[in-house]
Amino acid sequence: MVQERVLPAFSASPSQISREDGLVVYEDMVLGRTFEDKCAEMYYRGKMFGFVHLYNGQEAVSSGVIKAMRSDDYVSSTYRDHVHALSAGVPAREVMAELFGKATGCSKGRGGSMHLFSAEHNLLGGYAFVAEGIPVATGAAFQAKYRREALGDESADQVTACFFGDGASNNGQFFECLNMAALWKLPILFVVENNKWAIGMAHDRATSQPEIYKKASVFDMVGVEVDGMDVLAVRAVAQEAVARARAGEGPTLIEALTYRFRGHSLADPDELRSKAEKEFWFARDPIKRLAAHLIEQNLATAEELKAIDRKIQALIEDAVQFALESPEPNPADLYKYVFAED
Numbered sequence: 001m002v003q004e005r006v007l008p009a010f011s012a013s014p015s016q017i018s019r020e021d022g023l024v025v026y027e028d029m030v031l032g033r034t035f036e037d038k039c040a041e042m043y044y045r046g047k048m049f050g051f052v053h054l055y056n057g058q059e060a061v062s063s064g065v066i067k068a069m070r071s072d073d074y075v076s077s078t079y080r081d082h083v084h085a086l087s088a089g090v091p092a093r094e095v096m097a098e099l100f101g102k103a104t105g106c107s108k109g110r111g112g113s114m115h116l117f118s119a120e121h122n123l124l125g126g127y128a129f130v131a132e133g134i135p136v137a138t139g140a141a142f143q144a145k146y147r148r149e150a151l152g153d154e155s156a157d158q159v160t161a162c163f164f165g166d167g168a169s170n171n172g173q174f175f176e177c178l179n180m181a182a183l184w185k186l187p188i189l190f191v192v193e194n195n196k197w198a199i200g201m202a203h204d205r206a207t208s209q210p211e212i213y214k215k216a217s218v219f220d221m222v223g224v225e226v227d228g229m230d231v232l233a234v235r236a237v238a239q240e241a242v243a244r245a246r247a248g249e250g251p252t253l254i255e256a257l258t259y260r261f262r263g264h265s266l267a268d269p270d271e272l273r274s275k276a277e278k279e280f281w282f283a284r285d286p287i288k289r290l291a292a293h294l295i296e297q298n299l300a301t302a303e304e305l306k307a308i309d310r311k312i313q314a315l316i317e318d319a320v321q322f323a324l325e326s327p328e329p330n331p332a333d334l335y336k337y338v339f340a341e342d
């Protein structure tokens with residue numbers, strides 16, 4: 001097993017998160033996990049097709065960052081996008097229906113698993129091409145700054161969170177966009193979810209400097225590494241970065257050290273990664289970790305957390321029912337949504 005990069009434990013004080021926020025974050029992580037487990041079930045039952053990439057294990061990154069943002073802020077994702085969409089507020093019904101290719105899906109059944117999109121929730125999309133979302137997110141951050149500074153729109157203080165993987169951080173767009181974002185002090189968080197693998201390519205074998213956050217320094221940008229299995233640590237780092245971005249002080253590169261608990265996609269038998277490596281990371285399950293913290297700090301009881309689990313289970317069952325009963329897209333509408341309509 002490759003030597004794991006382990007950060008000192010983040011010691012969250014009770015005041016680090018309120019009971020209310022703690023429960024919001026817990027519910028969001030449980031929503032992500034339960035949704036993905038249901039996807040696996042539906043995929044193997046033949047209800048969805050094509051490549052489906054699940055997010056199990058990485059929930060602390062999505063919830064820690066997006067729940068530290070405002071609902072009118074922007075989020076851009078990758079092909080591993082279901083949970084980012086859910087954290088951004090896209091209803092589970094619309095995400096599930098999209099995965100079933102139904103007309104009620106958030107992309108009207110045209111996108112599927114890798115192309116979730118919601119203008120209403122400022123979700124700038126899932127992207128099948130590695131690193132494809134980075135320039136789009138950079139553009140979103142630019143337009144907010146332009147509206148505010150060039151057009152004098154005081155309300156344009158939105159921040160963009162741009163999620164991508166360790167593999168994507170070796171692509172050209174990453175470097176080009178970091179340069180522009182730093183140069184123009186754009187309000188953006190570049191969030192690298194370093195889960196150690198790009199399909200079957202180990203991160204340490206693919207990059208000359210495995211500590212991705214250090215790449216920020218050459219652009220004179222703030223770069224931080226964070227334990228991506230600790231939602232409170234991720235949230236603390238994200239809150240600082242969001243405040244900096246909103247104050248006009250520019251971008252941050254956040255490297256969250258995390259791990260996917262399943263194969264690359266549901267078509268991957270996941271035989272490459274060692275048992276020892278998987279066990280090391282399974283023991284750091286971010287949901288169990290937050291649950292233990294909330295109970296330990298008397299912010300919630302085990303019974304309250306179980307009630308949330310049951311509520312989410314029912315919500316996911318409802319999403320599946322909705323997706324099953326929804327209509328297929330109408331073939332007569334084939335050319336609809338290709339171009340903007342008046």
Ligand SMILES: Cc1ncc(C[n+]2csc(CCOP(=O)(O)OP(=O)(O)O)c2C)c(N)n1
Nearest residue numbers: 080128129130165166167168195197198199
């Ligand atoms: C431009 C491009 N090149 C190659 C691929 C094939 N591909 C799909 S996922 C992937 C690995 C990306 O890994 P990473 O960025 O670490 O994200 P993760 O899957 O770990 O979330 C590759 C190479 C692609 N989709 N797009």
Ligand SMILES: [Mg+2]
Nearest residue numbers: 165166197198
């Ligand atoms: Mg990866």
